Amino acid sequence: MTQTAAPIGVFDSGVGGLTVLRALRAALPDADFVYLGDTARLPYGTKSAATVARYSLQCAAALRARGIGALVVACNTASASALDALRAAHPDLPVEGVVEPGAAAAVAASRTRRIAVIATEGTIAGGAYQRAIHAHAADARVVARACPLFVALAEEGWTDGAIAEAIARRYVEDLFDGPQPPDTLVLGCTHFPVLAGAIAAVLPPAVRIVDSAATTAAAVAARIGAHRGAPGAAPVSGGGTVRWLATDGAARFAHIGSRFLGARIAADEVEIVDL
Amino acid sequence: MTQTAAPIGVFDSGVGGLTVLRALRAALPDADFVYLGDTARLPYGTKSAATVARYSLQCAAALRARGIGALVVACNTASASALDALRAAHPDLPVEGVVEPGAAAAVAASRTRRIAVIATEGTIAGGAYQRAIHAHAADARVVARACPLFVALAEEGWTDGAIAEAIARRYVEDLFDGPQPPDTLVLGCTHFPVLAGAIAAVLPPAVRIVDSAATTAAAVAARIGAHRGAPGAAPVSGGGTVRWLATDGAARFAHIGSRFLGARIAADEVEIVDL
Numbered sequence: 001m002t003q004t005a006a007p008i009g010v011f012d013s014g015v016g017g018l019t020v021l022r023a024l025r026a027a028l029p030d031a032d033f034v035y036l037g038d039t040a041r042l043p044y045g046t047k048s049a050a051t052v053a054r055y056s057l058q059c060a061a062a063l064r065a066r067g068i069g070a071l072v073v074a075c076n077t078a079s080a081s082a083l084d085a086l087r088a089a090h091p092d093l094p095v096e097g098v099v100e101p102g103a104a105a106a107v108a109a110s111r112t113r114r115i116a117v118i119a120t121e122g123t124i125a126g127g128a129y130q131r132a133i134h135a136h137a138a139d140a141r142v143v144a145r146a147c148p149l150f151v152a153l154a155e156e157g158w159t160d161g162a163i164a165e166a167i168a169r170r171y172v173e174d175l176f177d178g179p180q181p182p183d184t185l186v187l188g189c190t191h192f193p194v195l196a197g198a199i200a201a202v203l204p205p206a207v208r209i210v211d212s213a214a215t216t217a218a219a220v221a222a223r224i225g226a227h228r229g230a231p232g233a234a235p236v237s238g239g240g241t242v243r244w245l246a247t248d249g250a251a252r253f254a255h256i257g258s259r260f261l262g263a264r265i266a267a268d269e270v271e272i273v274d275l
Numbered sequence: 276m277t278q279t280a281a282p283i284g285v286f287d288s289g290v291g292g293l294t295v296l297r298a299l300r301a302a303l304p305d306a307d308f309v310y311l312g313d314t315a316r317l318p319y320g321t322k323s324a325a326t327v328a329r330y331s332l333q334c335a336a337a338l339r340a341r342g343i344g345a346l347v348v349a350c351n352t353a354s355a356s357a358l359d360a361l362r363a364a365h366p367d368l369p370v371e372g373v374v375e376p377g378a379a380a381a382v383a384a385s386r387t388r389r390i391a392v393i394a395t396e397g398t399i400a401g402g403a404y405q406r407a408i409h410a411h412a413a414d415a416r417v418v419a420r421a422c423p424l425f426v427a428l429a430e431e432g433w434t435d436g437a438i439a440e441a442i443a444r445r446y447v448e449d450l451f452d453g454p455q456p457p458d459t460l461v462l463g464c465t466h467f468p469v470l471a472g473a474i475a476a477v478l479p480p481a482v483r484i485v486d487s488a489a490t491t492a493a494a495v496a497a498r499i500g501a502h503r504g505a506p507g508a509a510p511v512s513g514g515g516t517v518r519w520l521a522t523d524g525a526a527r528f529a530h531i532g533s534r535f536l537g538a539r540i541a542a543d544e545v546e547i548v549d550l
Contacts, residue, residue, distance in 0.1 A: 046527060047523050148431060158445075162441060163441050163442055170433075249323050
């Protein structure tokens with residue numbers, strides 16, 4: 001009988017992290033997942049770092065209680081504010097966030113070391129992307145902007161067309177003014193990949209877009225996959241299942257989440273948990 | 276010595292209720308207020324009715340602990356979902372919401388009894404405005420639409436211009452198509468009054484806008500003022516002060532809240548409370 005590996009826990013403030021889960025499933029098709037969306041307390045992006053860290057520890061505890069063998073923080077705000085606290089609280093668990101791999105991908109993509117980052121208010125104010133980019137390239141010049149309306153726009157599903165492009169233009173266009181504009185734009189919020197088309201439409205054509213969700217999920221999957229394949233570790237041999245948890249609103253989670261996951265989530269499969 | 280009346284407690288999920296507080300202060304300039312913004316858990320508009328009721332009871336308890344003599348639920352979503360529970364839990368306290376006065380004002384304003392309501396997802400899905408309007412005018416025809424992006428738009432401060440009007444057009448224009456369109460539009464979310472100009476710009480010119488925040492605050496102030504002036508009640512003779520409470524993010528509450536209040540809130544005067 002094949003030994004079944006422990007599932008990988010993934011949490012986000014809501015549905016945005018499903019863009020990361022989607023990439024994780026593609027990278028680790030045999031792994032089982034438990035996804036927790038803290039929908040009762042979303043958004044994290046406007047909350048203080050201390051509050052986001054407290055909520056993240058509660059999410060991690062709820063996932064550990066369901067037997068996870070690794071944890072992915074599929075939320076830029078939580079990755080920016082809570083990763084150290086999560087690793088300290090769970091020293092025996094591999095814990096990966098999305099900011100560090102996103103920053104590494106941006107530095108790899110940029111030829112001029114001029115990088116723009118867009119994210120939520122909390123992520124930008126905390127400066128985590130700026131620090132992570134500078135850790136890879138001390139001479140990088142980083143411009144950063146909070147784009148909170150993108151979150152609501154993505155959840156509403158108005159992901160292309162004139163309104164999405166007008167909002168994208170207002171948020172990002174002037175970041176690329178000036179004689180030496182950035183050549184790379186990091187989508188530092190897991191909501192933003194669904195808006196990538198509208199954002200690209202208002203950028204100078206040479207700018208590379210680094211999708212924090214997709215590019216970092218690949219790195220995360222590689223690290224966790226390597227850990228799970230370590231001597232003595234259980235093989236990755238689950239059934240590719242996902243168990244869905246949310247803290248509020250199963251119907252809304254399933255409806256909007258399906259758009260971010262790119263596959264249907266059934267509302268009656270979403271378990272509501274109280275953190 | 277003049278006896279000081281107990282302050283009036285006002286709560287909202289965040290800053291939107293400050294449009295109600297602004298009107299209340301104008302109507303009761305001598306009253307003292309304690310305003311609680313549940314900023315750690317905003318928005319309420321996307322959450323389930325049960326969760327909103329639970330949060331509302333916690334807000335009310337926190338305000339009672341600060342000695343309030345009356346309670347105003349300055350949030351349409353909470354008024355729609357939690358008013359009965361709040362009145363049951365506090366039978367000795369006058370508790371007023373914003374939905375019932377807003378519905379009464381809409382029926383008074385409409386000549387054709389065709390009324391459109393825009394609000395958050397939670398308020399629309401719960402049907403509270405539809406029921407409240409029909410209680411006043413059983414033959415009224417009500418069309419309702421959730422406009423969640425308006426909340427983020429108002430908080431971002433993009434309250435006029437091409438983007439605000441394009442979003443308003445997409446949300447409300449088709450509600451007024453057809454041979455017998457509504458003649459009245461209810462702004463059923465306390466965030467929406469700051470967008471009234473952009474919304475009006477895309478409406479047929481004869482449509483009357485009922486500002487749920489302003490028109491209902493007048494009714495609320497009249498009722499609470501009458502109660503406070505009842506025989507044996509303490510006179511309204513405070514200093515017109517406001518004590519600020521929030522559950523997260525004093526700086527953000529003060530910064531964005533000042534726009535909704537129409538007056539400056541100092542971040543160091545905002546007390547952070549844990550519910």
